[in-house]
Amino acid sequence: MRALIFTGPGQAEVREVPAPVAAPGQVIVDVERAGVCGTDVELFTGEMSYLHSGRSSYPLRPGHEWSGVVSGCGPGVDPGWAGRRVTGDTMIACGHCRRCLGGRHHVCAEMRELGIADGLPGALAEQLAFPAAYLHALPDTVDAGLGALVEPGGNAQRSVTAAALEPGERLLVLGTGTIGLLTAMIGRARGLDVHLLGRHPVFARFTRDLGFANMWTRDSLPDLPWDAVVDATNGAEMPGLAVDLVEPGRRVVYIGLSGTPSTVDTRDIVLKDVTAVGILGASSGLEEVVRSYAEGSVDPQPLVAATVGLDDVAGVLAGRRPAGAGPGPKILVDPRR
Structure with missing residues (x-):
């Protein structure tokens, strides 16, 4: 499959990489949309603090704002997830420490961040392996673009x-x-x-x-x-x-x-x-914002300036605005383009 990879400060390329295989507890998601975020820009430029602390390193596959369709389920995953449109929590934790059990998994000492920290390749790719425990189902009224705006x-x-x-x-x-x-x-x-x-x-x-x-x-x-x-x-x-x-x-x-x-x-x-x-992360706000998008009390669609393909992302990260982009601040990516 095709995926965007940061290979060094200011360096990004689209590569053919092995398609993910669902490990126990994981699903495979066919990514429909991914958002380009300020964190992605900092990872691209090399300014992100994680790159200096050792929490992140190159090569790195970014993408933590996303939506897609579950196309496969690994061992131990409810097969009912197959075919569902989903998004997911960026903060992936151990699940058993004092912080996790106290409802604060987003500050778990072992917490990993999808597409940001080492170990969890992100969603700027055609497919994504993702832990089912951190999925959030999207109702029909929340389309792919809105789904990618759930995390912010x-x-x-x-x-x-x-x-x-x-x-x-x-x-x-x-x-x-x-x-x-x-x-x-x-x-x-x-x-x-x-x-x-x-x-x-x-x-x-x-x-x-x-x-x-x-x-x-x-x-x-x-x-x-x-x-x-x-x-x-x-x-x-x-x-x-x-x-x-x-x-x-x-x-x-x-x-x-x-x-x-x-x-x-x-x-x-x-x-x-x-x-x-x-405020660190979206975790406890995800369900409520999905409801707000679904019922229409919050409509973030005007914030989307353009939707581009994987080959265009490096230019966006370097500060180039896509031709014909609207006035909004958000650029989305369709990795299938």
Whole structure:
């Protein structure tokens, strides 16, 4: 089968590789769509911290946002999975440690990340071997493209939940990438007064088209009480800004990661009695976001700018926008092309 392989910093190629065989507890998925994510960009450029800590190494097959159809079941897997449309959790854990048994498998000490860390080849390929215990079935109303947006949606879902707001309260989302916009959509579906802060005024028209009238830049941001702030950016200065902006006694949620250490003055957190929450992964948000997509309360389809083939992914990762791409931030991949 064909698969995209990172062979070194800035180097990617489509290779013919052996098709996967389902081990005990695994299924084989025919991949219909996979998303290109900021993490994939960092793995491609060599900036991803895992490459420096030894958790990831080249050659590496990326792809952790995906959907597809189960085409085969390994020993010990319910054969009822065959033929079902699915997506899956990125965080694959041991299943028996104290953290896993306590519902925190996404921080298991032995946790592996599909398409990110060594040992679990990702979904930027025609087929994927995947543990059945981490599958999530997709209803008919969630098509392949929406299925590939479940993983980023799960991250956004967890971010909104962590903000702990009631309907009518004001949420400020820093960042207008895929996670930021999904956070805004999910917040709106929960009845929150959502505002977005972006880097460039050019995004204002797109966000207005998505139904968000309150789009600001740093210079235009109004002096309002922000009941919660979600930082979905990669700016090293933004975590500190989130603490500065949030109302005393409320919450800041960190889902974005900068390439360099961020500076937050903990005196500001203490003296404002702010709760700071970090979000790692989509795990506990996946089921709810599938329901939201299925019922139509959240529709992320406008975020998809283009769908490309495997041969086009290296160019996308290098910053080249596909010809005819729409204004959205997300590029999807059809590995069958």
